[in-house]
Amino acid sequence: MTSRLLMPVRADRTRGGAVPEAPAAAEVAGSTRPTAILDLGDPLVRALTARVRSESEARGAVTDRARLQVAHGIIAATVRPVYSVEDLRRVSRTLRLGRGSCSQRMAALEAVARSLGVPTRVRGLLVDGHFWYPRFPKLRRFVPEEVVLAWPEFRLDGTWVPIAELFTGQAPPEQGGGSGGGFTNSGPETLFEAVARTGVDWDAPAACAGTAPCDLSAHLRTDLGRFTSRDELFARHGQTLCLPARTLALLRLARRSLGPAGLGRPHAPDPAP
16 A cells, blocks of 8 residues: 655545646647756866766767767666666756766756757656655555656657667666666665666557566556756655655665665765755
8 A cells, every 4th residue: 555644735636526637749849957956056066077078078979869878878877776766966066966866967967968958858647656665665554655766868869769768779788787687676786876777657558558678658647747846846846755755765765775785775865965
């Protein structure tokens, strides 16, 4: 069973409650501007972008897609995956700590993209809390009933490309961190790593429907639409947990790492966001 006690008060989007109408996807142009979360001007973000440029040049990665693949690999290797529930954390803080959640590391990739002149936007997804049960087998009663997820999209060659399609047809094993199969959300691999090695799709297209490993559509409760930035998404729909719950979660869940040593490896808790 999932819990609604830790969630902020807002419209019930899955039981007939009013859902704020979002603009059509075609109307959301995206942006390359900095935001409170995507603080492009911070020296750490600038340094990361400079490293991406340098390594891309060394590898002959001349397209925007190739540079974003390089950026993904650098972030995966240098920002350790941990549990965190602070969706509004600045990218610079994630880089300074050297660890971050799946969503926080996706934000870092968005920041690099914007710094490289690639427009980004996010798709808001309301995901069933059951999707995270494999991560918390002993804490299921505390898993939120629904989780707001910012799913990045990048404007490449005139087309909006979801993060899951950055590596379409490639899946380099050195970046994927896995060995075949679909994403199960039950081991050290997070969605951030998974997109580099396997398909991840929330819409169940014909090529991915049913039992195909890339089909995550059964976990999607509501499509909240596209937003110019993750800041806009969370300002409109709120974070997954209310403030007291986020504070408690940072003290407990953030002690569990998803690093190379395996799921559940303890580390010092993150400072207050």
